[in-house]
Amino acid sequence: MKILVLNCGSSSLKYQIIDMDTKEVMCKGLCERIGIDGSKLTHKVPGKEDLVKEEAMPDHKKAVEMVMAAITDADHGVIKSVDEIDAIGHRVLHGGEKFTKSIVVDDAVKAAIRECFDLGPLHNPANLMGIEACEAAMPGKPNVAVFDTSFGMGMEPKAYTYAIPSEYLEKYSIRRYGFHGTSHDYVSHRAIEFAGLDPKNAKVIVCHLGNGASISASIGGVCVDTSMGLTPLEGLIMGTRSGDLDPAILQFICNKEGKDVNEMLNILNKKSGILGMSGGISSDFRDIEKEAENGNEKCKTALEAFRYRVAKYIGAYAAAMNGVDCICFTAGVGENDKNTRKLICEEYLGYLGVKIDDERNDVRGKETIISADDSKVKVLLLPTNEELKIAMDTQALVK
Numbered sequence: 001m002k003i004l005v006l007n008c009g010s011s012s013l014k015y016q017i018i019d020m021d022t023k024e025v026m027c028k029g030l031c032e033r034i035g036i037d038g039s040k041l042t043h044k045v046p047g048k049e050d051l052v053k054e055e056a057m058p059d060h061k062k063a064v065e066m067v068m069a070a071i072t073d074a075d076h077g078v079i080k081s082v083d084e085i086d087a088i089g090h091r092v093l094h095g096g097e098k099f100t101k102s103i104v105v106d107d108a109v110k111a112a113i114r115e116c117f118d119l120g121p122l123h124n125p126a127n128l129m130g131i132e133a134c135e136a137a138m139p140g141k142p143n144v145a146v147f148d149t150s151f152g153m154g155m156e157p158k159a160y161t162y163a164i165p166s167e168y169l170e171k172y173s174i175r176r177y178g179f180h181g182t183s184h185d186y187v188s189h190r191a192i193e194f195a196g197l198d199p200k201n202a203k204v205i206v207c208h209l210g211n212g213a214s215i216s217a218s219i220g221g222v223c224v225d226t227s228m229g230l231t232p233l234e235g236l237i238m239g240t241r242s243g244d245l246d247p248a249i250l251q252f253i254c255n256k257e258g259k260d261v262n263e264m265l266n267i268l269n270k271k272s273g274i275l276g277m278s279g280g281i282s283s284d285f286r287d288i289e290k291e292a293e294n295g296n297e298k299c300k301t302a303l304e305a306f307r308y309r310v311a312k313y314i315g316a317y318a319a320a321m322n323g324v325d326c327i328c329f330t331a332g333v334g335e336n337d338k339n340t341r342k343l344i345c346e347e348y349l350g351y352l353g354v355k356i357d358d359e360r361n362d363v364r365g366k367e368t369i370i371s372a373d374d375s376k377v378k379v380l381l382l383p384t385n386e387e388l389k390i391a392m393d394t395q396a397l398v399k
């Protein structure tokens with residue numbers, strides 16, 4: 001079975017075709033600057049030169065048509081006709097309270113995705129455009145929506161309820177939803193397989209540390225808690241997002257600087273995190289590490305605060321689950337940065353009996369147990385694979 005996986009952003013579209021018999025990525029690509037000048041498609045096939053097409057893409061419909069042309073291209077294509085695609089899996093950011101798992105798209109599902117536009121204003125409209133573009137380009141093929149929020153729907157009320165007047169919670173469906181759900185779901189289940197843990201009772205903490213960063217706790221693959229909230233702003237310190245903070249800071253800066261709450265939210269989402277803490281140097285962890293090594297105090301503090309926040313959440317989640325069997329590191333920083341993994345574990349997690357094996361930890365992007373044999377908690381590096389998880393859910397629903 002061949003599955004096309006689509007991840008539409010407001011001005012971008014990422015795609016992959018995955019052959020589910022071999023789990024191999026046949027091709028992948030990116031459409032950039034959709035709806036703005038200078039649109040470009042880059043199509044990659046293993047062992048071949050990239051195909052680059054610079055052509056106006058006024059909307060996602062045109063982008064999907066260009067993807068169809070690239071994947072069936074005489075030189076760079078990987079299939080003869082789009083008929084060879086069995087189904088399309090779509091990443092959808094927000095499923096609100098309706099969707100606890102992935103679902104085959106019909107009119108009711110599209111209406112529900114539309115109802116969540118308020119909750120995911122940048123992504124949900126683009127996700128829906130991607131679905132409708134595929135319906136137009138490949139009539140009759142099943143489309144499956146895989147929600148970033150589904151994993152978080154496993155939480156109990158005590159974990160997802162905010163302590164604000166209940167009338168707002170009820171009127172506006174305000175709760176902790178959690179994001180990066182596809183990644184947390186994939187990695188927590190993979191951890192159980194890879195480390196041979198008890199599939200029903202394993203207590204797993206997944207640290208998804210990338211530009212966007214979040215952490216989850218799950219028992220037997222069911223989410224107990226996760227750090228992102230109603231929106232992806234809450235939780236860890238990220239590339240450009242502040243994560244947790246005292247909400248009174250918003251009012252304080254608004255009053256001092258004559259700003260409104262929308263401007264503040266923009267600052268907290270796009271100009272904070274390690275970018276903000278470093279005085280605007282970079283949102284990229286590698287740049288901040290380089291500057292910290294050169295003695296920049298703000299960068300040093302930013303990295304220390306990042307690790308400290310991750311460790312605080314691990315402690316909180318170990319308490320939430322009354323124990324932890326396995327801690328996983330994933331995403332850009334988690335998969336590539338051995339120092340961050342080592343420092344989080346050694347500076348803060350000794351009390352849990354966590355011991356890192358330096359030789360095993362000297363690895364990037366490869367499934368590995370990085371803890372020592374006598375560590376009380378298994379620590380893993382597990383590369384995330386959101387596209388494969390979307391394809392797996394799609395295959396299961398259309399089989």
Ligand code: ADP
Pocket residue numbers: 209210211212213239283284285286287289331332333336337
């Ligand atoms: P996202 O998908 O949220 O955009 P990624 O998961 O791709 O983010 O992670 C990107 C981040 O990973 C960047 O900040 C980058 O600096 C960081 N990163 C990648 N490689 C390394 C490395 N070797 N050391 C430290 N950070 C790294």
